[in-house]
Amino acid sequence: MSAKSPELNYTMRVGFIPRLGSSIPNDPVNWAIDQLSYNKPLKSPAANRSTDPAFEEWPAHLDPGLKERLINVWRWDEARESLRKKHANEERLLREKLDEAQFKYDLRWFDAAKFNHYGAYGEDPVRQRLGHFWFNHFTIGSYDSFYTAGDFYEHRILENLNGSFADLLYDATTHYSMLRYLDNVDNVSPNSEQGRHRRQEGKQVGLNDNLAREIMELHSCSPAQGYTEDDIHNAARILAGWGDYAFNPRWAYQEWKSADYPYIKKRADTGTKVVMGKKYGRGSSALKEFTNDLAALDKTREYICHKLALHFISDEPSKKVTQALENSWKNSNGNLLAVHTTLLELAWSEGENKVLWPSHWLFNIVRAADAHYFDSHQDITSWQMGREVVKPMRELGNSFWEERQPNGFPLKSREWISLEHLDRRVRFAQSVWNRAFVTAKPKEIMDHLQVPLSYQSKVMEFGQGHEQFIALTVNRWMMEV
Incomplete structure (x- = not known):
């Protein structure tokens, strides 16, 4: 050959x-x-x-923004419920009408x-x-998360390629697709206002740690950091209140700051959280502080640089390659433009079979x-x-x-x-x-x-x-x- x-x-x-x-x-x-x-x-x-x-x-019009996409999700839910009532005894017609309605509001195909x-x-x-690479790193892979996946790729991944990893980590974490995929929409603190009301009504309430676990294990520092289950639990407390099960334009904006900032105070944890020895207070700003801290960890730098080298350069990247990427990251405080530039230079001189x-x-x-x-x-x-x-x-x-x-x-x-x-x-x-x-x-x-x-x-x-x-x-x- x-x-x-x-x-x-x-x-x-x-x-x-x-x-x-x-x-x-x-x-x-x-x-x-x-x-x-x-x-x-x-x-x-x-x-x-x-x-x-x-x-x-x-x-x-096929990139309408996150707010309009979420309104479409709500409209699709409303249409589905209405059609099922209207055509309950007409199975074939119901399927046709549901297909038409979904196509009207679902932009996944586009x-x-x-x-x-x-x-x-x-x-x-x-x-x-x-x-x-980054779309794969910040995987969103469930049916409901795909409604807004195009916005996630276009406006959280591509628009952050030249910024800091800290900003990319935060923006990916707070996008509706990520919050929906990893079930943070179900993450309600038991000591929050909504959590107390649910308990009074005899309903089950508890933290969902899926996103907290993945943000540490897969998105930033990796298990090499040596965090504990208590750290994951407290990270879930920081994330409580971010996202909601369904977007309804009739009431969402009374509680969310915006579609891009889907934080609901009455679902959030009200106490102090300790993750890997660092204390975090109440309020939405705690998440940005947390993701900034994760991005600054040595293990995060090592883990991400190794993944970049693994994908673009070699199945067994050399220490020379990973160290060069880590140095670029360290010298630029995690600026991805600098890291990507170094990666592209290394790919020319150090690339092996892939x-x-x-x-x-x-x-x-x-x-x-x-x-x-x-x-x-x-x-x-x-x-x-x-x-x-x-x-x-x-x-x-x-x-x-x-x-x-x-x-x-x-x-x-x-x-x-x-x-x-x-x-x-x-x-x-x-x-x-x-x-x-x-x-x-x-x-x-x-x-x-x-x-x-x-x-x-x-x-x-x-x-x-x-x-x-x-x-x-x-x-x-x-x-x-």
Whole structure:
């Protein structure tokens, strides 16, 4: 198997392959670093899969903001209850009406489509790859959390890529998707006003420590910090009052400061909390103080830097690599722009063999072939069509819009190596060739990627175009760096 050029190998390690017609960067490290400051809106196909689609900016109404998304959740709940009463004895009609209502208020399908378009057409592939890492680190993986997942990715992950880790940790923790996914919406302090009332009414009340546990175990310092169950319990007390089970615009704003600040005082703990020897007082400001303290821990720096190296550089990152990242973190007080810049420099000089995530492989072959594989927002006209948007990544086992465990997708290569994964990629390579308007011949694609002639000749030994395309795309050359 012939080696890729260092420049192409690097673009695949930290970003995606340039689409046919664009050049592989001659100065790939600066190409990558420049993308950290990219802020242009996404342009993607406007309608209908085509060999020559019209491109336009992603519509603003499909990114309505968190408040409007939460209002839509409430409207969907109201519509569902009303339809079930109205069509209680008409099962088929009820299903149709429920599908129509859900599609009206549920933006998950469009969020997934936008995510795909970023990967297939975006001009900031490095920024997106970093976004994918952090979206995976701060996993949100339950049905209800997906209603606002697009806002979480766009406005909490991507908008914080150049800020401090402390701000990213706080903003990810307080977003509705995270509060909903890890059940903090059920976290009511027994000594709060609402907790006392519930006990008086004979109702069960208690803390939910899911988010408290994960913010320490998975999002910041890791178990290496040596915290105790008492620390987790008191962290849950700090988090009590953040989020609520359901957003209702009739009353929510009487209690929340805003949709972006969903703190409910009457559900919050009123006492002093001690976590890892530090005292925290009452009120909403305690959470920001707590996340700042977590972000400043040495174990947090070590844990996050190791994960970054594991995903982008090596399955067994060297001390040289992790130390360089940790030094960048320490010298910049956890500034992610500085850390990401160091990461991109190290990826050029220190990168070792890594198997790409299936989603990244699919984006790469679509871009390399200049294909139009993913539906546009205008093509999604029903709930059923929306389900088709998430189907490819679901079948590849790498969908951010499917339920999964809080530790996210695996970062080590061995988790993505199996006969089943290889079979899936064969089927998807065939699918891209058959239905994505691939007008470029395999020879043109290989010339674009500067594939050595010795390797090209092996690919061309396969008889037909689709066989050559599969031979080109389903192998170590395309699946790993």
